[in-house]
Amino acid sequence: MRNVPPIELPEKYYLDNFEALLRFVQEKSGNLMSRREKNFARKFLALPEDARCLFVRLTNRKGGFFRISKLTYAEINDLLETTDLLCQQKFFSRLSPKHSAEFTEVLSILPRAELLTLLPKEELPKGYRSLKKPDLIACAVAHLNARKIINVLRQLEDIVRVGYEDQVAMLRFLYFGDIHSDMSQFVVRDLGIIKHELFNEDKLQAAYKTRQEVEDTFRMLRIYQEFRVLRDEAVASADEIYQWFQNRSLTREEFCSLALPTFDRLLLKIGKMLEQQSHPKFALSMYQQTDKPPARERRVRLLHKLGCKEEALQLCQTIMSEPQNAEEKFFAEDFYNRIAKKKRRKQATDVLHDSPSITLPIEAQPCVELGVLEYYQNQGHEGCFVENYLWRGFFGLLFWDIIFDEDCEAIHHPFQARPTDFYTPDFLKKRKPKLIQRLSVLEKPSRFKKIIHHHYETKLGMSNPMVGWHESLLPLVEQCYQQLEAQQIGAVLMEMAKDLKENGRGFPDLFVWNKNEYQFIEVKSPNDQLSAQQLYWLKFFQKQKVAAQVLRVKWKGESMNN
Numbered sequence: 001m002r003n004v005p006p007i008e009l010p011e012k013y014y015l016d017n018f019e020a021l022l023r024f025v026q027e028k029s030g031n032l033m034s035r036r037e038k039n040f041a042r043k044f045l046a047l048p049e050d051a052r053c054l055f056v057r058l059t060n061r062k063g064g065f066f067r068i069s070k071l072t073y074a075e076i077n078d079l080l081e082t083t084d085l086l087c088q089q090k091f092f093s094r095l096s097p098k099h100s101a102e103f104t105e106v107l108s109i110l111p112r113a114e115l116l117t118l119l120p121k122e123e124l125p126k127g128y129r130s131l132k133k134p135d136l137i138a139c140a141v142a143h144l145n146a147r148k149i150i151n152v153l154r155q156l157e158d159i160v161r162v163g164y165e166d167q168v169a170m171l172r173f174l175y176f177g178d179i180h181s182d183m184s185q186f187v188v189r190d191l192g193i194i195k196h197e198l199f200n201e202d203k204l205q206a207a208y209k210t211r212q213e214v215e216d217t218f219r220m221l222r223i224y225q226e227f228r229v230l231r232d233e234a235v236a237s238a239d240e241i242y243q244w245f246q247n248r249s250l251t252r253e254e255f256c257s258l259a260l261p262t263f264d265r266l267l268l269k270i271g272k273m274l275e276q277q278s279h280p281k282f283a284l285s286m287y288q289q290t291d292k293p294p295a296r297e298r299r300v301r302l303l304h305k306l307g308c309k310e311e312a313l314q315l316c317q318t319i320m321s322e323p324q325n326a327e328e329k330f331f332a333e334d335f336y337n338r339i340a341k342k343k344r345r346k347q348a349t350d351v352l353h354d355s356p357s358i359t360l361p362i363e364a365q366p367c368v369e370l371g372v373l374e375y376y377q378n379q380g381h382e383g384c385f386v387e388n389y390l391w392r393g394f395f396g397l398l399f400w401d402i403i404f405d406e407d408c409e410a411i412h413h414p415f416q417a418r419p420t421d422f423y424t425p426d427f428l429k430k431r432k433p434k435l436i437q438r439l440s441v442l443e444k445p446s447r448f449k450k451i452i453h454h455h456y457e458t459k460l461g462m463s464n465p466m467v468g469w470h471e472s473l474l475p476l477v478e479q480c481y482q483q484l485e486a487q488q489i490g491a492v493l494m495e496m497a498k499d500l501k502e503n504g505r506g507f508p509d510l511f512v513w514n515k516n517e518y519q520f521i522e523v524k525s526p527n528d529q530l531s532a533q534q535l536y537w538l539k540f541f542q543k544q545k546v547a548a549q550v551l552r553v554k555w556k557g558e559s560m561n562n
Contacts, residue, residue, distance in 0.1 A: 007190065013190065021175050047085075050077055068158040092160040104138075118149070119136075119140055181415070195462045197462055197463070197464070207420060267290045296324075296328060297319075297332075300332070313336060316339075348534075358375060381512040386509070392504055393476070398493070418464075448481065506531060509523045530550065
């Protein structure tokens with residue numbers, strides 16, 4: 001194998017990347033930038049190069065406070081002089097008592113050993129020296145005068161607080177469209193670790209149309225981030241988080257539509273916590289504020305649990321008339337039948353019970369799907385464990401250019417792994433004519449082969465939410481194309497396009513074939529259940545006359561109860 005030399009980034013790659021981000025935001029979202037953000041951009045670009053380098057270096061690092069004596073950047077000529085300039089220009093501020101509100105973060109930049117030397121032992125409780133660093137800092141914050149400690153610390157060394165934090169955060173948000181992505185995405189791309197689709201940047205448009213959309217979405221993401229800190233780091237109880245939510249008095253009406261998916265996610269997470277910690281009424285109040293799945297299902301269950309049977313059945317009927325996904329559909333039908341008609345067994349259980357079975361040696365138990373595959377191979381079939389991989393890959397290879405069509409106004413920056421409308425109804429709404437037109441190539445084998453080979457060869461390794469790159473993908477897609485009729489394939493792909501999040505999963509485990517027939521097989525060992533999405537696809541395949549079945553497995557020497 002030929003040795004590929006490692007990629008070397010330019011010395012000031014981080015500055016190039018930040019300025020590329022800034023230019024992009026100014027060009028695409030300049031009308032959405034606030035006066036403060038525009039002032040920051042103007043002042044930043046007016047700085048000498050070394051000053052811009054140091055500012056970007058520190059904004060790319062975690063935390064807001066830095067010890068100048070601990071910084072080493074060979075490409076910056078005079079670190080102390082550059083620091084002075086940034087302080088004069090208000091990009092940095094030197095540590096002072098005004099930073100007392102950030103006392104915890106100030107102390108966090110010091111190693112534990114230095115903290116023990118710095119902190120006055122006479123003002124701390126017994127046993128503080130044995131505390132771990134986070135607990136030691138919490139103890140210091142609780143018992144010490146922040147201004148006094150900061151005054152001592154600033155006499156010992158030069159510590160700066162990086163400024164313009166809000167402006168830089170907003171510029172990143174305007175570029176990436178979220179608050180989690182950072183400048184490392186440029187590096188990952190430039191090192192070739194992740195390959196993204198190459199977009200025509202002239203066609204890319206801002207993700208937001210108004211400043212109100214920007215502020216609403218940014219604020220909601222920050223609130224959700226605050227919730228996660230409370231849940232995961234502060235380990236707050238459901239009661240405490242519910243009170244936190246109530247104190248904020250958040251309502252759907254105060255947010256634009258682009259912020260509502262995050263608001264819905266927050267409601268579902270809090271509702272789940274409240275259910276798990278036995279607060280059904282509070283949980284119901286959360287779920288009643290959203291219809292995002294599984295909110296309506298949870299409402300039905302909680303209403304029934306709280307004795308509101310008729311209201312629960314009425315909601316079941318509402319869901320059955322217009323289910324949002326397979327889980328809602330089969331849950332509502334099964335729950336209604338169980339409560340109103342006293343039918344105990346679920347539809348998925350009926351299908352599983354009526355399915356054929358085979359007996360395998362107990363040695364196949366660790367990977368039952370491969371045991372079934374070997375069973376079919378011994379009968380002269382070829383096959384592969386495919387699950388969602390085959391159909392998602394088929395969709396991605398056939399529709400690649402349509403998925404990433406810049407004209408659909410759903411690509412907003414060069415690092416997007418998927419369009420912003422990918423998991424929304426707008427995906428199909430905007431692309432339906434092109435998708436239908438592309439399906440016509442299924443009737444033309446040579447044209448079909450040319451398209452999927454072109455996408456496979458030119459996009460190999462690129463990030464696509466539907467494609468898992470493996471040498472088996474192209475042969476499997478071609479085999480599927482040979483076995484199924486064009487109409488059947490088109491029906492499956494268009495059904496996926498209706499809801500790529502839900503309908504991009506739940507496909508049968510195995511694809512087997514011989515010269516006379518093929519079969520998609522959902523494998524179930526004795527203790528397995530059939531999910532709603534698996535049942536959905538089995539019924540859809542049956543309707544389209546695609547050969548598919550559930551196959552139960554029992555083990556030699558064991559009886560099967562169902």
